[in-house]
Amino acid sequence: MAKANGGEVAAALILSCLLILPSASAFYLPGVAPRDFQKGDELQVKVNKLSSTKTQLPYDYYFLDYCKPSNIMNSAENLGEVLRGDRIENSVYSFKMRRDESCKVVCRTKLTSEAAKNFKEKIDDEYRVNMILDNLPVAVPRQRRGGSQAPSYEHGFRVGYKVSSFFCDQSKDDKYYISNHLSFKVMYHKDPESEDARIVGFEVIPSSVKHEYSNWDDKNPKVTTCSADIKIAPGSTTPQEVVADTYVVFSYDVTFQPSEIKWASRWDTYLLMNDDQIHWFSIINSLMIVLFLSGMVAMIMLRTLYRDIANYNQLETQEEAQEETGWKLVHGDAFRPPVNSGLLCVYVGTGVQFFGMILVTMIFALLGFLSPSNRGGLMTAMVLLWVFMGLFAGYSSARLYKMFKGSEWKRITLKTAFMFPGIVFAIFFVLNALIWGEKSSGAVPFGTMFALVLLWFGISVPLVFVGSYIGYKRPALEDPVKTNKIPRQIPEQAWYMQPAFSILIGGILPFGAVFIELFFILTSIWLNQFYYIFGFLFIVFIILIITCAEITIVLCYFQLCSEDYHWWWRAYLTAGSSALYLFAYSAFYFFTKLEITKVISGILYFGYMLIVSYAFFVLTGTIGFYACFWFVHKIYSSVKID
Numbered sequence: 001m002a003k004a005n006g007g008e009v010a011a012a013l014i015l016s017c018l019l020i021l022p023s024a025s026a027f028y029l030p031g032v033a034p035r036d037f038q039k040g041d042e043l044q045v046k047v048n049k050l051s052s053t054k055t056q057l058p059y060d061y062y063f064l065d066y067c068k069p070s071n072i073m074n075s076a077e078n079l080g081e082v083l084r085g086d087r088i089e090n091s092v093y094s095f096k097m098r099r100d101e102s103c104k105v106v107c108r109t110k111l112t113s114e115a116a117k118n119f120k121e122k123i124d125d126e127y128r129v130n131m132i133l134d135n136l137p138v139a140v141p142r143q144r145r146g147g148s149q150a151p152s153y154e155h156g157f158r159v160g161y162k163v164s165s166f167f168c169d170q171s172k173d174d175k176y177y178i179s180n181h182l183s184f185k186v187m188y189h190k191d192p193e194s195e196d197a198r199i200v201g202f203e204v205i206p207s208s209v210k211h212e213y214s215n216w217d218d219k220n221p222k223v224t225t226c227s228a229d230i231k232i233a234p235g236s237t238t239p240q241e242v243v244a245d246t247y248v249v250f251s252y253d254v255t256f257q258p259s260e261i262k263w264a265s266r267w268d269t270y271l272l273m274n275d276d277q278i279h280w281f282s283i284i285n286s287l288m289i290v291l292f293l294s295g296m297v298a299m300i301m302l303r304t305l306y307r308d309i310a311n312y313n314q315l316e317t318q319e320e321a322q323e324e325t326g327w328k329l330v331h332g333d334a335f336r337p338p339v340n341s342g343l344l345c346v347y348v349g350t351g352v353q354f355f356g357m358i359l360v361t362m363i364f365a366l367l368g369f370l371s372p373s374n375r376g377g378l379m380t381a382m383v384l385l386w387v388f389m390g391l392f393a394g395y396s397s398a399r400l401y402k403m404f405k406g407s408e409w410k411r412i413t414l415k416t417a418f419m420f421p422g423i424v425f426a427i428f429f430v431l432n433a434l435i436w437g438e439k440s441s442g443a444v445p446f447g448t449m450f451a452l453v454l455l456w457f458g459i460s461v462p463l464v465f466v467g468s469y470i471g472y473k474r475p476a477l478e479d480p481v482k483t484n485k486i487p488r489q490i491p492e493q494a495w496y497m498q499p500a501f502s503i504l505i506g507g508i509l510p511f512g513a514v515f516i517e518l519f520f521i522l523t524s525i526w527l528n529q530f531y532y533i534f535g536f537l538f539i540v541f542i543i544l545i546i547t548c549a550e551i552t553i554v555l556c557y558f559q560l561c562s563e564d565y566h567w568w569w570r571a572y573l574t575a576g577s578s579a580l581y582l583f584a585y586s587a588f589y590f591f592t593k594l595e596i597t598k599v600i601s602g603i604l605y606f607g608y609m610l611i612v613s614y615a616f617f618v619l620t621g622t623i624g625f626y627a628c629f630w631f632v633h634k635i636y637s638s639v640k641i642d
Helices: 006-025 079-084 113-124 276-314 318-323 341-367 377-388 390-403 409-437 446-473 499-506 508-526 534-561 568-576 578-593 599-636
Strands: 042-051 089-096 101-110 128-133 139-142 152-155 160-163 175-178 181-190 197-207 247-258
Touching: 079 377, 079 446, 089 101, 089 181, 089 247, 113 160, 113 175, 128 152, 128 197, 276 508, 276 534, 276 599, 341 377, 341 390, 341 409, 341 534, 341 568, 341 599, 377 390, 377 446, 390 409, 390 446, 409 446, 409 599, 499 508, 499 534, 499 568, 508 534, 508 578, 534 568, 534 599, 568 578, 568 599, 578 599
Parallel strands: 139 197, 181 247
Antiparallel strands: 042 089, 042 128, 101 247, 139 152, 160 175, 181 197
16 A cells, blocks of 8 residues: 655645534533423523614613513623623513413503604614523524525514505605514423423514404403414514504414424524535635645745755855855844834734633634533633733733843833723723713623723733733843844845835735635624634634744745845734735625614724724734744854854
């Protein structure tokens, strides 16, 4: 049997990673322990926020004039849920396990002019109602495009629908109809050895029904529109129009259906809402292209560098050395501290903090701890990890600062602790004020804002100082070559070696590594989809690191060959410039994929994407900087210098 060559082995390893990691991502640890229900046990439906992809402004469920329980209680929320705008509260909808009910009247409310106006606005903006039963979000069945028989679902049901007068009578106003009757279907998986059952599905079909009744009795409400024998289906009855000073009766049906779905697989319905075919092919295509480019870059670099080092070390006389051109000529200036070296240390330290947060978050996500069923878990983990990674931020910034022979380490530490978080917090505060102005539940309450500031000042800042103290006490990194006292004159550079051009070119490849996955991430954030394919994301993250490192090293090598030794900031900005392309892509996504019409919603979108792009700049810039730093250190320690 013939031996496989290195290329085939590498290809096999890559393919196995591609096959194993995405399948591993489907494994998750659900957010709560399984609950067993017996026949007749009470089931309480909880209500979450009203959400819309058109406005991106969530609202509390009871912002609209829905039926209210006598005592509204908020469920325990974690930090991530509050930051996402989730407000989980009890409701008037309650069932008895495995007992079907038909035409259960909940309440009757009279719509004031203000309530009718709110309903119409939310119907116009295509708001959806989100409900939860046993930690499962409610799903609405829908027909797949192309007539496929495979089931497809949407998150939440619409508040109502609008019939435009344009098609009927242009002299009349548009008519709005409210979804006031809900047909619930609860799927359960029964234990064959006992009467216990677990809930594995929660669906709803909303209808608009103008209920009729002879005499209204609040204690025993009855309607003639439906009964235990008459089931309501969408469009089968006269719809309930939203008109001021009219009564609206809310009702529901519930049916229980046995299912073969196991409790551990009950989230598959929500995680398979989209067509995954495009995802697979796009990601694999992207990875193959980037891996091919990375391999080419690595081969060229290794061959060229080995030849350079061999040639330089073979030069015997001083005259030959002086005649030689290239990167060896600038050895006396390659480690000269850059302009604004303190600021570079701050940004490198912040990048290390961000890198640590992303890496640990992704490992937890791969292990299944941050699945969508653990509501708010991802956001909470990221905030807490950011706070604790301050230790590494302080350490790395102080180490670099000491190498630059700086003495004001406390000043650099303060900047590391406050610069990036301060800018992000300022943008976040302005955006939060705008959300407050819209009376949205997405606004972070004052108490949570105070908790964030407390985490920042009480834990993150002290940890940055501890890290800086440890880093500054360590011996400084030694340069492999001595720095000349007088800076060398830099010759005039070709147009393609100008800083602006090479920096912008350098950002294309790292962005190319992530932009397809970025589409799915943006879709999950702005179109209310669940993002769960952390296996793919981890592969893309590794590819991003490799790509940032290699493109920075290549451009740094060409820069040093052109006798330009100002590589410190150039290395950071080369990889960091990919953030410009990310922001440009987010603008493209806004105009092509989203239907946002409100100015406030547009400001929120671009404000949050500015924060994301800034964070991406810091992350990729730091990766590029450390790769270039290692490369320059390596090549100058590999040649003989008199």
